[in-house]
Amino acid sequence: MEFEPKAIVFACNWCSYAGADLAGVSRMQYPTNTRVIRTMCSGRFDPEFVFEAFEKGIDGVLICGCHPGDCHYIEGNLKAEKKVNMTKELLHAVGMDPRRFRLEWVSASEGSKFASLIKEFVDTLKELGPSPLKKDGKGGKSGKDGGSSKQDMDLSRGESLEEEQKIGGD
Numbered sequence: 001m002e003f004e005p006k007a008i009v010f011a012c013n014w015c016s017y018a019g020a021d022l023a024g025v026s027r028m029q030y031p032t033n034t035r036v037i038r039t040m041c042s043g044r045f046d047p048e049f050v051f052e053a054f055e056k057g058i059d060g061v062l063i064c065g066c067h068p069g070d071c072h073y074i075e076g077n078l079k080a081e082k083k084v085n086m087t088k089e090l091l092h093a094v095g096m097d098p099r100r101f102r103l104e105w106v107s108a109s110e111g112s113k114f115a116s117l118i119k120e121f122v123d124t125l126k127e128l129g130p131s132p133l134k135k136d137g138k139g140g141k142s143g144k145d146g147g148s149s150k151q152d153m154d155l156s157r158g159e160s161l162e163e164e165q166k167i168g169g170d
């Protein structure tokens with residue numbers, strides 16, 4: 001049976017979440033392996049979210065925000081970019097393949113971009129196999145970067161890390 005990865009997408013309220021919504025209402029087809037978590041801005045992203053997600057069995061994390069110059073909070077997305085780069089270095093230090101964690105800009109009108117981005121991301125995660133950071137005590141080696149094989153977070157039951165905290169007000 002083909003490995004079905006689980007991924008989380010943190011999407012900013014003002015652009016990317018609307019883009020994801022557009023993909024949905026336009027009935028664009030994309031894999032169901034992801035759960036979208038709305039944040040007020042991509043700058044709300046915290047590296048801890050990523051490590052916690054990986055430890056709970058998530059295989060990939062995608063941060064989506066407004067294009068540079070379009071952030072509702074002026075430069076929240078630029079702050080997100082700095083935090084993402086720092087987080088990538090930390091992930092690299094613990095042996096994670098950097099393709100498991102991405103930052104992308106998706107506007108409210110880019111529903112098709114969102115759909116194709118998700119498809120591409122899930123395809124990459126299938127190629128990489130399970131995340132090696134999952135805390136299951138088994139230290140699996142089935143992933144391409146040394147991952148475990150068992151997942152303990154059942155997203156199909158709607159478990160999520162709902163985060164809708166604001167930065168800098170509305």
Ligand code: FES
Nearest residue numbers: 012041065066072
């Ligand atoms: S509001 Fe979209 S990235 Fe800041």
